[in-house]
Amino acid sequence: MNDALKRCHRESLERRILDLFAEDGRAQDFSVSHDGLLFDYSKTNIDTDTRRALVALTETADVAGRRAAMFSGAPINATEGRAVLHTALRNLDGDPVTVDGQDVMPGVRATLERMADFAADVRDGRIAGQGGRITDVVNIGIGGSDLGPSMAVRALKPYHDGPRCHFISNVDGADLTDTLGGLDPARTLVLVASKSFTTQETMANACAVRAWMARAVKDPAQQFAAISTAKEEVAAFGIPPERMFGFGDWVGGRYSVWGPIGLSLMISIGPDAFFDFLKGGQAMDAHFQSAEPERNMPVMLALVGLWHRQICGHATRAVIPYEQRLERLPAYLQQLEMESNGKRVAMDGSALESDSGPVVWGDAGTNGQHAFFQLLHQGTEVVPCEFLLGAEGHEADLVDHHEILVAHCLAQSKALMTGRDLETARGQVEAWGLSGKTLDRLARHRVFTGNRPSTTLLYPKLTPYVLGQIVALYEHRVFVEGVVLGINSFDQWGVELGKELAGAILPAVRGETAPDRWDGSTRFLLDRIRTPRTG
Numbered sequence: 001m002n003d004a005l006k007r008c009h010r011e012s013l014e015r016r017i018l019d020l021f022a023e024d025g026r027a028q029d030f031s032v033s034h035d036g037l038l039f040d041y042s043k044t045n046i047d048t049d050t051r052r053a054l055v056a057l058t059e060t061a062d063v064a065g066r067r068a069a070m071f072s073g074a075p076i077n078a079t080e081g082r083a084v085l086h087t088a089l090r091n092l093d094g095d096p097v098t099v100d101g102q103d104v105m106p107g108v109r110a111t112l113e114r115m116a117d118f119a120a121d122v123r124d125g126r127i128a129g130q131g132g133r134i135t136d137v138v139n140i141g142i143g144g145s146d147l148g149p150s151m152a153v154r155a156l157k158p159y160h161d162g163p164r165c166h167f168i169s170n171v172d173g174a175d176l177t178d179t180l181g182g183l184d185p186a187r188t189l190v191l192v193a194s195k196s197f198t199t200q201e202t203m204a205n206a207c208a209v210r211a212w213m214a215r216a217v218k219d220p221a222q223q224f225a226a227i228s229t230a231k232e233e234v235a236a237f238g239i240p241p242e243r244m245f246g247f248g249d250w251v252g253g254r255y256s257v258w259g260p261i262g263l264s265l266m267i268s269i270g271p272d273a274f275f276d277f278l279k280g281g282q283a284m285d286a287h288f289q290s291a292e293p294e295r296n297m298p299v300m301l302a303l304v305g306l307w308h309r310q311i312c313g314h315a316t317r318a319v320i321p322y323e324q325r326l327e328r329l330p331a332y333l334q335q336l337e338m339e340s341n342g343k344r345v346a347m348d349g350s351a352l353e354s355d356s357g358p359v360v361w362g363d364a365g366t367n368g369q370h371a372f373f374q375l376l377h378q379g380t381e382v383v384p385c386e387f388l389l390g391a392e393g394h395e396a397d398l399v400d401h402h403e404i405l406v407a408h409c410l411a412q413s414k415a416l417m418t419g420r421d422l423e424t425a426r427g428q429v430e431a432w433g434l435s436g437k438t439l440d441r442l443a444r445h446r447v448f449t450g451n452r453p454s455t456t457l458l459y460p461k462l463t464p465y466v467l468g469q470i471v472a473l474y475e476h477r478v479f480v481e482g483v484v485l486g487i488n489s490f491d492q493w494g495v496e497l498g499k500e501l502a503g504a505i506l507p508a509v510r511g512e513t514a515p516d517r518w519d520g521s522t523r524f525l526l527d528r529i530r531t532p533r534t535g
């Protein structure tokens with residue numbers, strides 16, 4: 001943290017967020033409005049000086065230079081020697097993008113066309129199951145090969161006019177059993193989504209689903225398609241090349257919903273609506289590349305995040321969409337943000353000088369209000385909250401529900417900021433006819449310290465285009481935070497050790513090897529698992 005920001009932080013501790021509204025036009029000044037979206041960060045303790053100091057961070061870190069490098073196809077994922085070009089997947093009518101001297105756009109467009117043809121054929125019945133028209137699609141994948149499409153399919157339910165989509169991700173057999181229950185294998189299409197096509201959980205699920213289908217149809221491979229970068233592994237699984245949809249190694253798993261990994265979404269909402277989703281992402285790319293920092297939504301979202309985590313020291317942030325159909329957004333953002341910026345080593349291998357990215361968590365409002373909001377309002381930890389809210393809902397016959405939803409969202413951010421002081425609390429308790437020590441004690445329980453920061457992202461209505469804007473907004477936020485922190489946001493070495501150990505422990509779980517080589521606790525647990533007791 002530099003001296004200017006240290007001073008800004010000290011000063012912020014001397015004032016309350018509410019005081020900042022003494023100046024006229026704060027809400028307008030401390031918000032960014034673009035293409036129908038409004039990002040309001042006025043309910044934070046950021047003032048003009050703080051914002052200036054935060055924007056200076058982007059200059060020192062050369063965010064503009066790194067951004068240009070990313071969009072141009074330079075290998076900015078230095079630990080894996082790869083370009084980072086998920087933006088090319090939505091660069092529908094843009095300029096050529098070269099990787100190692102080759103324009104990747106013709107390939108991107110060709111794959112998108114193949115996806116659209118395939119999706120249309122499935123939707124219109126030209127591609128059918130061995131028992132008739134496809135009624136259900138099952139996407140098997142995990143992490144980035146699941147979270148993006150499952151979040152988006154859920155989010156865009158009002159636009160579904162294709163077969164039903166289901167997702168199997170966990171290797172827990174329960175996920176598979178519960179998802180397949182009630183499906184007709186002869187009318188189900190299976191998409192095996194795995195960038196590497198070696199992920200243990202996905203391959204175990206894919207094999208089990210193939211066996212389930214083989215019990216009902218002659219040729220299960222006919223009802224399978226693969227989404228992967230690994231041609232040989234896909235062929236070895238028995239899926240022919242014309243049923244494989246590939247993408248470059250310059251698309252990271254958690255950034256991959258825009259391409260073939262989004263096939264389940266495309267089948268569900270149709271190619272045209274999927275293109276609208278891409279257009280929303282592309283529009284956010286254009287804004288991110290051209291707007292000056294203070295008017296740049298991803299940049300300001302990132303700077304607010306850095307302020308709260310690295311400068312104010314808040315360890316977590318809550319993402320709370322007031323939109324039931326965005327209930328999977330927090331889980332999606334957990335991977336996007338925590339797998340990207342949860343790192344303790346900087347680009348050059350040195351220890352990170354600041355804290356890494358925060359713990360991201362959350363759930364849809366209003367449900368969260370009846371679960372964890374108590375802590376948000378009165379706990380000892382301050383948790384900056386990021387609210388998302390649609391001005392309009394889809395349920396034309398339930399407008400009053402939407403109005404109640406909106407009122408709750410606005411009430412929460414206001415309550416977090418203003419709180420309730422002891423005097424007001426005493427007045428309330430006094431009105432019940434109490435006095436003395438009892439009044440004192442009960443009033444204290446009803447105090448809200450307030451001064452708790454939040455932001456609100458307001459969007460018109462959750463359409464495919466708007467969802468594209470929101471996802472791209474968060475992707476670029478992660479990028480900016482990573483650049484300022486000096487992190488490589490595009491590798492994920494931190495998930496490797498557990499994977500390796502799981503492979504090594506499995507023989508002991510199966511009883512094929514003795515558990516001797518493991519530490520005392522693991523051995524103890526293995527023993528107990530292998531000799532279940534009652535009580």
Ligand code: F6P
Pocket residue numbers: 142143144145193194195196197198199202253254339492495
């Ligand atoms: O969790 C690690 C990870 O590599 C993620 O980055 C990725 O999204 C997920 O596993 C799935 O990998 P794959 O698509 O190769 O099966």
